[in-house]
Amino acid sequence: xxxxxxxxxxxxxxxxxxxxxxxxxxxxxxxxxxxxxxxxxxxxxxxxxxxxxxxxxxxxxxxxxxxxxxxxxxxxxxxxxxxxxxxxxxxxxxxxxxxxxxxxxxxxxxxxxxxxxxxxxxxxxxxxxxxxxxxxxxxxxxxxxxxxxxxxxxxxxxxxxxxxxxxxxxxxxxxxxxxxxxxxxxxxxxxxxxxxxxxxxxxxxxxxxxxxxxxxxxxxxxxxxxxxxxxxxxxxxxxxxxxxxxxxxxxxxxxxxxxxxxxxxxxxxxxxxxxxxxxxxxxxxxxxxxxxxxxxxxxxxxxxxxxxxxxxxxxxxxxxxxxxxxxxxxxxxxxxxxxxxxxxxxxxxxxxxxxxxxxxxxxxxxxxxxxxxxxxxxxxxxxxxxxxxxxxxxxxxxxxxxxxxxxxxxxxxxxxxxxxxxxxxxx
Numbered sequence: 510x511x512x513x514x515x516x517x518x519x520x521x522x523x524x525x526x527x528x529x530x531x532x533x534x535x536x537x538x539x540x541x542x543x544x545x546x547x548x549x550x551x552x553x554x555x556x557x558x559x560x561x562x563x564x565x566x567x568x569x570x571x572x573x574x575x576x577x578x579x580x581x582x583x584x585x586x587x588x589x590x591x592x593x594x595x596x597x598x599x600x601x602x603x604x605x606x607x608x609x610x611x612x613x614x615x616x617x618x619x620x621x622x623x624x625x626x627x628x629x630x631x632x633x634x635x636x637x638x639x640x641x642x643x644x645x646x647x648x649x650x651x652x653x654x655x656x657x658x659x660x661x662x663x664x665x666x667x668x669x670x671x672x673x674x675x676x677x678x679x680x681x682x683x684x685x686x687x688x689x690x691x692x693x694x695x696x697x698x699x700x701x702x703x704x705x706x707x708x709x710x711x712x713x714x715x716x717x718x719x720x721x722x723x724x725x726x727x728x729x730x731x732x733x734x735x736x737x738x739x740x741x742x743x744x745x746x747x748x749x750x751x752x753x754x755x756x757x758x759x760x761x762x763x764x765x766x767x768x769x770x771x772x773x774x775x776x777x778x779x780x781x782x783x784x785x786x787x788x789x790x791x792x793x794x795x796x797x798x799x800x801x802x803x804x805x806x807x808x809x810x811x812x813x814x815x816x817x818x819x820x821x822x823x824x825x826x827x828x829x830x831x832x833x834x835x836x837x838x839x840x841x842x843x844x845x846x847x848x849x850x851x852x853x854x855x856x857x858x859x860x861x862x863x864x865x866x867x868x869x870x871x872x873x874x875x876x877x878x879x880x881x882x883x884x885x886x887x888x889x890x891x892x893x894x895x896x897x898x899x900x901x902x903x904x905x906x907x908x909x910x911x912x913x914x915x916x917x918x919x920x921x922x923x924x925x926x927x928x929x930x931x932x933x934x935x936x
């Protein structure tokens with residue numbers, strides 16, 4: 510097992526080194542005529558960026574002073590996102606490069622052919638009878654004509670490298686810039702109607718505001734939390750469900766950032782279940798903190814609302830601490846004639862929900878992939894990446910989440926707060 514793990518680590522490191530070497534080669538080596546400041550600057554930029562990225566993750570996980578986490582997080586995490594799209598841009602350039610070179614070669618060949626076919630003017634050849642060229646102005650022998658410095662035009666290869674490298678860099682910076690602005694600007698509201706067979710007519714139109722993966726931390730702080738709270742309250746929900754990954758850090762560091770959650774307002778209250786990141790950040794402390802802020806944690810527990818049951822289970826990451834999900838405790842003795850909505854952070858928990866007759870599971874965790882093509886990796890690890898799907902008699906809705914983990918950037922997976930409107934088939 511240790512050998513397999515070591516081989517995987519070596520494979521990943523090899524891929525990272527190869528990818529970064531390709532980025533350096535295409536953006537810095539191939540765009541310059543020889544060794545110099547630009548190539549050295551590129552090497553320092555890439556190596557330094559990755560050093561900041563590693564330092565940012567280590568500082569966050571090791572509980573370093575919060576000011577140091579904040580200092581490292583912005584440049585380190587943004588470099589991670591930028592490096593992804595620089596590599597993708599360079600790889601896309603490998604497809605365009607031969608096409609552009611071939612087009613330039615054909616254009617140059619066509620221009621050369623036109624020049625060769627131009628007729629020679631009469632009298633231009635030696636011994637011709639045409640008009641003679643006017644004599645040049647007299648120049649004293651003591652004053653030679655100054656020779657101008659020749660301008661070295663870039664070769665075709667150098668020109669192509671600069672065009673493609675510049676386009677790749679511009680595309681990467683633009684993509685990360687737009688994706689970061691989208692996160693910092695706050696999540697949008699998405700609305701989904703979910704019919705439940707057991708829901709009575711009196712509960713038709715009941716609205717649950719689902720928010721997941723806020724990820725308060727060294728990058729997203731109190732201001733972002735306030736935007737999330739204001740967006741949720743503006744939807745005027747009947748109930749609020751916070752389905753995990755609220756924070757990346759301790760109550761000591763992030764308590765002030767989470768304070769706006771006390772302003773959440775809904776007729777039937779706000780509920781909370783743990784996500785995997787709570788267990789990296791001190792789950793018990795955060796459960797006490799959200800309770801103090803007015804949210805009700807559902808720790809493998811259930812509450813009977815007027816027209817349906819609302820249950821919640823701990824995240825599977827809690828199993829390492831003896832606090833994993835307990836479906837029997839949360840659902841075992843319930844009245845199965847009543848509709849049941851389950852809050853569970855990870856979509857993989859749907860299979861247990863199906864076994865216990867849950868009507869609807871609300872989850873997050875995937876971020877919708879967050880950074881394209883991360884959705885492909887998320888799809889390999891989760892039954893549903895985003896949206897509403899059915900598993901037997903149980904429906905699963907997965908939110909893309911309100912915040913972001915690592916880079917405060919989203920590409921192809923915009924953040925959201927979802928208002929799930931329950932519909933009765935009797936209405």
